[in-house]
Amino acid sequence: MxxxxxxxxxxxxxxxxxxxxxxxxxxxxxxxxxxxxxxxxxxxxxxxxxxxxxxxxxxxxxxxxxxxxxxxxxxxxxxxxxxxxxxxxxxxxxxxxxxxxxxxxxxxxxxxxxxxxxxxxxPTWVALAGLVFTWTLIALAGIDFRTQLLPDQLTFPLLWLGLLLSLLPMFVAAPSAIIGAAAGYLSLWSVYWLFKLLTGKEGMGYGDFKLLAALGAWMGPVSLLPVILLSSLIGALVGGSLIALRRHQRELPMPFGPFIAAAGWVWLVAGDGLLQGYMQFTGLR
Structure with a gap:
């Protein structure tokens, strides 16, 4: 550079x-x-x-x-x-x-x-990869917000790029990327089917599974639980605010992809700091 x-x-x-x-x-x-x-x-x-x-x-x-x-x-x-x-x-x-x-x-x-x-x-190659990660998440979030779709044309390249970068390694090593991708997909897949068996309704789409799998490929399995918790928190805050302002009806579905994307980006940039802060707050070392 x-x-x-x-x-x-x-x-x-x-x-x-x-x-x-x-x-x-x-x-x-x-x-x-x-x-x-x-x-x-x-x-x-x-x-x-x-x-x-x-x-x-x-x-x-x-x-x-x-x-x-x-x-x-x-x-x-x-x-x-x-x-x-x-x-x-x-x-x-x-x-x-x-x-x-x-x-x-x-x-x-x-x-x-x-x-x-x-x-x-x-100004590093890591930053260049982070830019591609960021731009793809923005596109996915925007599409999901408008149409409730997370296109394979974007989630799959993001997934494969994360796996390929793990061979260097750049963000995580290959074993963590592979486990993260599998765990990311299966975690939401399991929640989807459990919710459907209990309620007969679909709580999310398959695109959400693929997006979380891509995030797992980039950041490893350790990131998955924080990303899910962060996305749920962001979704609850945004959804609650929209309902309170009467701009969204309770029965209407709300896309979850933008919240997963936002949480994934936050964890990529600030995950280490958030984890350290949590450990200090709880007294864990």
Whole structure:
């Protein structure tokens, strides 16, 4: 890595995170639509129906950005992360339709978390891996929040990358990564089936199992219980707040993936400090 001031590295990471956050918005919005189109076509193939003549939704990489309302292609000045939304006051330049607050929030979140990763790990290959980890979790959380889906197209690469990095090792050694992946999947899988047997309802989706397995591959089995507890705490706080504010009905399902993703990121960055603090608080050494 070039010899640059540490503060400059953090700034570069933040700017890079803003740019990547703009792309993550595209992934969050377009990947579920592409998946749904693929499922419809697969269903038509199974039923031996004619191919659907409806054009496929925009791709993630090739098709340029456009306004969801008027479909006008956006200029480069309309795509400056965070600043374009502020300059345009949250409205399309061409049709004046409101632009979702999701765009600047995802960009800002990506920028801030990316800066924190480099602050934590320094300008190292570990930080680069941490950035990929962070960006993937943001995309997964955003998709699950919008659609209650955790795509295999993201959870599986995250899982396999964690296992491959354990061969170096980078975060944990290979045995811990393998055990963590298996334990992460089986723990939520067991809870899912126990809950279904007792209530006849599905408490979570299979994507949650795969996401926790990926986190186990990155951070080992020791991280799983804290991640589950943290995600449950975050989910209870967020869910309780939404219900108290009457923005969410009790009977409506709430995606658990964003809370798992948030807890996993917190543990990657601050797990050692949280564990030490807990041990000091409880008197354990």
């Amino acid at each position: 070039p010899d640059l001031p540490f503060a400059l590295w953090i700034t570069i990471a933040g700017v890079l995170g803003l740019l990547v956050g703009s792309f993550l918005n595209v992934v969050i919005l377009r990947l579920p639509e592409r998946m749904a189109a693929g499922w419809r076509q697969e269903a038509r193939d199974v039923l031996e129906m004619e191919a659907d003549a409806t054009p496929l939704p925009p791709g993630i990489v090739r098709e340029p950005s456009h306004c969801p309302q008027c479909k006008h292609r956006l200029a480069a000045s309309d795509n400056i992360p965070l600043f374009s939304w502020l300059l345009l006051r949250g409205r399309c330049r061409y049709c004046k339709a409101a632009i979702s607050i999701q765009y600047p929030l995802v960009e800002l979140l990506s920028g801030l978390l990316s800066a924190v990763i480099v602050w934590k790990f320094g």
